Structure formats: structure tokens, C-alpha cells
Amino acid sequence: MAKRLWIAFAALLLCAGAASAQDAKTVLQTAQKAMGDVTSIQYSGTGHLNSFGQAYTPGGEWPVTKLTSYAKTIDYGSKSAKEEITHSEPNPPVKGGGRPFAGDEKLVYFVSGQFAWDQPGSTPVPQPGAAGERQLQIWLTPHGFLKAAMENNATAKKGAAGTVVSFETGKFKVEGTINAQNMVTKTDTWLPNPVLGDMPVETTFSGYKDFSGVKFPTTIVQKQGGSPVLELTVSSMNVNPGLSLSVPDGVKTASVPSIRVQSQKLGDGIWFVGGGSHNSMVVEFPTYITVIEGPLGEARSLAVIAEAKRLVPNKPLKYLINTHSHFDHAGGVRTYVAEGATIITQEINVPFYQKAWAAPRTLNPDELAKSSTEANFIGVREKYVLSEGDRTLEIYHESGSMHNPGMLIVYFPRDKILEEADDYTPDTPQVPAPSGVRPPIFMANLLKQIQALKLDVATVAPMHGPVVPYSDMEKAASSGKG
Numbered sequence: 153m154a155k156r157l158w159i160a161f162a163a164l165l166l167c168a169g170a171a172s173a174q175d176a177k178t179v180l181q182t183a184q185k186a187m188g189d190v191t192s193i194q195y196s197g198t199g200h201l202n203s204f205g206q207a208y209t210p211g212g213e214w215p216v217t218k219l220t221s222y223a224k225t226i227d228y229g230s231k232s233a234k235e236e237i238t239h240s241e242p243n244p245p246v247k248g249g250g251r252p253f254a255g256d257e258k259l260v261y262f263v264s265g266q267f268a269w270d271q272p273g274s275t276p277v278p279q280p281g282a283a284g285e286r287q288l289q290i291w292l293t294p295h296g297f298l299k300a301a302m303e304n305n306a307t308a309k310k311g312a313a314g315t316v317v318s319f320e321t322g323k324f325k326v327e328g329t330i331n332a333q334n335m336v337t338k339t340d341t342w343l344p345n346p347v348l349g350d351m352p353v354e355t356t357f358s359g360y361k362d363f364s365g366v367k368f369p370t371t372i373v374q375k376q377g378g379s380p381v382l383e384l385t386v387s388s389m390n391v392n393p394g395l396s397l398s399v400p401d402g403v404k405t406a407s408v409p410s411i412r413v414q415s416q417k418l419g420d421g422i423w424f425v426g427g428g429s430h431n432s433m434v435v436e437f438p439t440y441i442t443v444i445e446g447p448l449g450e451a452r453s454l455a456v457i458a459e460a461k462r463l464v465p466n467k468p469l470k471y472l473i474n475t476h477s478h479f480d481h482a483g484g485v486r487t488y489v490a491e492g493a494t495i496i497t498q499e500i501n502v503p504f505y506q507k508a509w510a511a512p513r514t515l516n517p518d519e520l521a522k523s524s525t526e527a528n529f530i531g532v533r534e535k536y537v538l539s540e541g542d543r544t545l546e547i548y549h550e551s552g553s554m555h556n557p558g559m560l561i562v563y564f565p566r567d568k569i570l571e572e573a574d575d576y577t578p579d580t581p582q583v584p585a586p587s588g589v590r591p592p593i594f595m596a597n598l599l600k601q602i603q604a605l606k607l608d609v610a611t612v613a614p615m616h617g618p619v620v621p622y623s624d625m626e627k628a629a630s631s632g633k634g
């Protein structure tokens with residue numbers, strides 16, 4: 153009896169599965185007929201582009217910029233796309249980081265199969281790590297979604313706003329909603345992010361119009377991590393414009409660059425660790441190590457931690473000081489938790505990290521996801537001092553910052569060194585410059601803080617760019633160049 157019931161149940165399951173795939177095929181074919189099929193597409197317009205990961209407050213909206221021109225051309229068959237963007241700081245300016253703070257910024261992104269590169273000027277810049285996500289973006293467009301769903305054994309189920317069609321491509325899961333008029337109204341996927349884990353990417357399509365016999369939305373909004381990254385009002389769309397890209401030679405041979413770590417001794421037991429776009433500092437205490445800043449992601453953190461252990465052998469890494477919650481400065485912090493360090497950050501960041509770090513991390517599990525370690529925080533309000541033996545570090549909240557309200561700076565009283573992030577970036581020909589010149593208001597606020605706290609600074613150790621004498625920063629502030 154039990155066995156017969158089981159067989160009946162299994163048969164029912166099989167039928168349900170087959171019906172679901174069959175349903176998907178019909179739904180997709182009907183949608184493709186209603187929307188019109190294309191081999192390539194080009195759409196353009198204006199709107200807003202946001203600086204992902206650069207929110208003013210932790211968990212807030214990504215700072216907005218004015219998208220003055222946008223064009224995307226996709227050739228579905230060759231899995232190629234070209235995205236051309238011009239954006240600028242809105243007037244009045246918004247708070248937060250990451251924007252082009254002065255003038256227009258032009259961005260041009262390419263993907264062709266397994267190759268990705270940027271080419272805003274005449275020289276292509278290989279982006280060997282970016283092809284997967286840029287290809288995925290092709291399948292998140294209405295016509296791309298239908299094509300990818302047909303090729304990847306999609307299944308269908310009823311949802312609140314229409315039929316929800318799902319499929320997998322590589323390690324990514326993609327879902328799309330097709331409404332009663334057979335239009336794709338939404339696509340969803342998840343991307344691995346060092347701060348947010350499996351981060352939702354939701355793209356919505358509305359205001360469908362007929363462009364030369366093909367239906368295309370006039371409003372496209374993409375949210376990443378719950379907040380918009382792109383809001384586009386489509387003004388024109390070309391059907392089958394074609395796109396034949398030839399992959400530049402340098403792009404074909406490019407590989408993901410290895411992580412460079414270069415340390416420089418600034419004083420007894422104090423090292424500046426550079427070598428890339430973001431710096432850290434290693435500080436030796438009598439019985440432990442403190443690192444300032446865990447930027448970018450786990451790969452950088454592992455390299456900096458290895459360097460810290462080489463510089464200071466046989467001492468535990470007890471503290472990681474995080475300057476602020478912008479993702480480029482916070483992406484590597486979790487690795488320090490896995491290493492056993494306590495995280496010192498401004499108190500407004502603590503609930504944000506606790507919530508963000510609780511998200512699932514199935515797409516790219518990091519060391520912390522694989523361990524059972526719990527994160528320990530010290531939330532700093534205005535001042536916190538780390539002191540042992542003759543080593544003292546003073547950690548201050550930089551209040552009044554337009555860049556981030558939870559910014560910490562670190563002062564070494566004996567050595568007269570000041571560590572700061574994003575307020576002042578010294579010019580240098582060797583080190584990759586951060587995007588966008590820092591506005592003078594960031595530096596002016598830092599100077600005001602230094603004066604109010606009566607800090608006697610001789611040397612600035614910035615988290616972007618090289619170590620410089622404090623007089624360089626004073627000169628830069630008086631010339632208005634940050």
C-alpha cells in the first residue's frame with residue numbers, strides 16, 4: 153500500500169515537472185511572438201546612474217549621478233555588448249562617495265564572449281574578471297531573457313504578477329516575470345558581493361512601446377542590493393543594428409592581475425602596506441597586531457594578512473580598524489573576522505555589517521562563510537584608544553563629513569602620523585588614481601577636525617596614494633585640489 157502510494161506520488165511529481173517545462177516553452181514562444189524577435193538591438197536614452205557601494209549612510213541609497221547619455225548595443229548570437237555612458241555630478245551635489253566630482257565622466261564597457269574590456273578613450277583596458285557579469289546583463293534584458301530561457305531548459309510557475317520563468321546559466325540563477333500581455337516586466341538574478349553576499353539584482357521594464365514592429369520598454373530600472381544603480385528613460389531603439397566587435401590583442405592575452413603588496417616602514421612597528429589601488433597599515437603592539445583597513449575583497453585581505461604576519465611574526469591579529477562602510481573600503485573586512493580579529497568601526501556601521509553579513513553566500517563563499525566564527529565589534533562613537541606598553545593609537549570619528557558620516561581617522565601621537573581615507577588623495581604618477589577628483593570640501597572637513605582635535609601631524613598616510621608630508625596636504629587644501 154505504502155509502496156503503491158509512493159509510486160503514484162513519484163509519477164505525479166514527474167508529470168508536474170514535465171508540465172512546468174512544457175508551460176515555460178509555450179509561455180516563452182508566446183512572449184517572443186508578442187514582443188517580436190531580434191538578433192541584435194540598440195537602445196538609448198537618459199536618466200540616472202548611481203555609485204554602487206558608495207552610500208552616504210550605511211544601508212542608504214547609492215549616490216545618484218546625472219546620466220546625460222546612454223546607449224547599449226547587444227548582439228545576442230555572439231554574446232557581445234557595448235555600453236556607452238556619460239554621467240556627471242548632479243547640481244546641487246549629493247552626499248556620499250564614488251562619483252565623478254568634477255565634469256563629465258565617459259565610460260565605455262565591452263563584452264565579447266569570454267572577453268571584457270573598457271575603452272572610454274583610444275586604449276582598451278582589459279577587464280578579465282568582468283566578462284561573466286557583463287554576459288549575464290545581456291540575459292537580463294527582455295529579449296535576452298527569452299532567448300536564454302529557451303536555451304537553458306527553463307521552468308515556469310504562476311506568480312502574483314504573471315508567469316515566473318526560471319533557469320540557470322553557469323553559476324547564476326535567473327528569473328523573469330511575463331505578464332498577461334506577454335511582455336517581460338522584470339528579471340531577477342543574484343551576484344556575489346564581498347559585503348552583501350548573494351546580492352539581489354532586480355531589473356524592471358515598463359511603458360512598452362512599439363519600435364519598428366518590436367516591443368521594447370521605455371523605462372528600465374535596475375536595482376542592486378535593493379537600491380537603484382540605473383534608471384533609464386529610453387528615447388530610441390533600433391532593431392537589428394548588428395554589432396561586430398574585434399577583441400583587441402591585449403585583451404585576448406590579459407589575465408587577472410596578481411595582487412601586489414608593497415610595504416613601507418613609517419616608524420618603529422608601523423608599516424604602510426600599498427601596491428594597489430587601496431592601502432592598509434600594519435601596527436605592532438607588544439602582544440598583538442592591528443591592521444588598519446581591509447579594502448576591496450578577500451583576495452587583497454589574505455595578501456595583506458600574509459604580509460602582516462611576515463612583518464610581525466608570531467603575534468595574533470587582534471584588531472582591524474575599518475575607516476568607513478563604502479564597499480571598496482569594507483569588502484575585505486570579513487576575512488579579518490575569520491582570522492579572529494575584532495572589528496573597530498564607527499558605531500553606525502555595526503548594525504549594517506551585522507545585517508549584511510547575515511545574508512546567504514552560496515555564489516562565492518568566503519573564509520567567514522566557511523567558518524563558524526562570530527563577528528565581534530567595537531563601535532566607536534567619538535574616540536577610542538588602543539594602548540599597550542609604549543604603543544598608542546588614537547581613533548577619532550571625523551564628524552561633519554559629506555563623504556560618509558561614520559568616518560574614522562587614526563592618529564599615532566608618538567610618530568605624528570595621521571591615517572585618513574578618501575578625504576585627501578595625493579597625486580602620484582605610479583599609483584592608480586581613484587576615479588574622480590576628491591572635492592575640496594572633504595579635505596577642508598578633515599583639516600577642521602585635525603585643528604579641533606589639536607593633532608600634531610607631520611605625515612599623512614592616505615588609504616589611496618602614497619605617504620606624504622602633512623605640508624603637502626596643507627598646500628593641496630589651499631590650492632583647492634584634493
Ligand SMILES: [Zn+2]
Pocket residue numbers: 249250476478481555556574
Ligand atoms: Zn569612501
